[in-house]
Amino acid sequence: xxxxxxxxxxxxxxxxxxxxxxxxxxxxxxxxTEHPVADLGQALSRMVTTVTALRKHAHGASSSSSxxxxxxxxxxLSLCIQxxxxxxRLIQQLAAVRNLLASLASHGTLDVAGFGAQRWEELLxxxxxxxxxxxxxxxxxxxxxxxxxxxxxxxxxxxRGELLPAEGSVELF
Amino acid sequence: xxxxxxxVDDSPSxxxxxxxxxxxxxxxxxxxxxxxxxxxxxxxxxFDLVITDVNMPNMDGITLVRELRGKPNYKFVPLLVLTTExxxxxxxxxxxxxxxxxxxKPFNPERLLATIAKVLA
Numbered sequence: 008x009x010x011x012x013x014x015x016x017x018x019x020x021x022x023x024x025x026x027x028x029x030x031x032x033x034x035x036x037x038x039x040t041e042h043p044v045a046d047l048g049q050a051l052s053r054m055v056t057t058v059t060a061l062r063k064h065a066h067g068a069s070s071s072s073s074x075x076x077x078x079x080x081x082x083x084l085s086l087c088i089q090x091x092x093x094x095x096r097l098i099q100q101l102a103a104v105r106n107l108l109a110s111l112a113s114h115g116t117l118d119v120a121g122f123g124a125q126r127w128e129e130l131l132x133x134x135x136x137x138x139x140x141x142x143x144x145x146x147x148x149x150x151x152x153x154x155x156x157x158x159x160x161x162x163x164x165x166x167r168g169e170l171l172p173a174e175g176s177v178e179l180f
Numbered sequence: 181x182x183x184x185x186x187x188v189d190d191s192p193s194x195x196x197x198x199x200x201x202x203x204x205x206x207x208x209x210x211x212x213x214x215x216x217x218x219x220x221x222x223x224x225x226x227f228d229l230v231i232t233d234v235n236m237p238n239m240d241g242i243t244l245v246r247e248l249r250g251k252p253n254y255k256f257v258p259l260l261v262l263t264t265e266x267x268x269x270x271x272x273x274x275x276x277x278x279x280x281x282x283x284x285k286p287f288n289p290e291r292l293l294a295t296i297a298k299v300l301a
Contacts, residue, residue: 044193045192045193045196048193048196048197048200049196051200052196052199052200052203055200055203055204056203056204058204059204059206081204084200084204085201085288085289085290088197088200088201088289089286089287089288089289090286091193091197092193092194092197092285092286092287093286094193095191095193095194095197095285096264096285096286098191098193099191099264173266173284174266174284174285174286175283175284175285175286175287175288175291176266176283176284177281177282177283177284177291177295178271178281178282178283179280179281179295179298179299180274180275180279180280180281180282
């Protein structure tokens with residue numbers, strides 16, 4: 008598939024083909040990770056089952072001597088569970104980028120040669136409206152440098168600062 | 181008897197992570213991939229807690245919370261939202277719909293378990 012895309016690109020290296028190819032490549036790359044990540048999750052699940060059984064066994068043998076292994080393993084497994092969630096986030100972000108590229112490619116009437124600033128802003132507004140999640144809006148702003156995000160890195164840091172403290176937070180109503 | 185938890189997320193890997201974290205702690209977990217499926221499962225069987233994502237196809241998590249809260253069986257059941265969204269506006273929507281709490285991904289398994297233990301107590 009990649010060879011076909013590369014051949015198409017060399018034959019007709021216009022913006023529309025490039026954008027479509029980028030969207031397809033993203034889809035393929037995302038699909039490629041599905042099985043390995045599912046396998047990883049299943050392996051993790053088996054490890055949790057084993058650790059749970061070890062914990063029960065240790066409790067049965069002696070309430071105080073489990074030589075620390077299950078506790079240490081639980082900590083490592085917890086880290087795996089937390090870290091693996093970033094793959095899910097990456098996939099969501101890549102899906103948002105792919106959708107943006109697909110929107111761009113399907114727009115059809117893009118006049119790249121006469122692409123004025125006003126037209127560009129209009130296009131960005133249309134694309135941004137197609138995204139529903141806050142995170143995708145923020146990602147879009149970061150990628151496309153729109154809205155509150157300008158070319159000054161300080162603004163990026165400010166945005167990241169706004170996003171990161173919320174990660175892992177818990178609020179009971 | 182272990183508490184029964186319904187985990188709702190359109191991402192298979194997220195459902196898997198939640199499930200691993202909860203089953204490892206002794207909870208019984210069932211999974212649903214969107215609000216519509218979750219509502220159907222929740223109507224067939226009663227759960228002690230529901231934990232749901234927000235952005236999902238067919239029915240989003242906020243609507244699911246609102247729908248469940250409207251049912252007598254789920255009037256007092258803890259309904260937790262687990263999402264990447266963290267804006268005050270969205271949290272307010274969740275609270276107004278009847279959510280018990282709001283957790284932002286990526287979740288820390290220990291904190292998730294502590295929160296669940298707290299709301300189930």
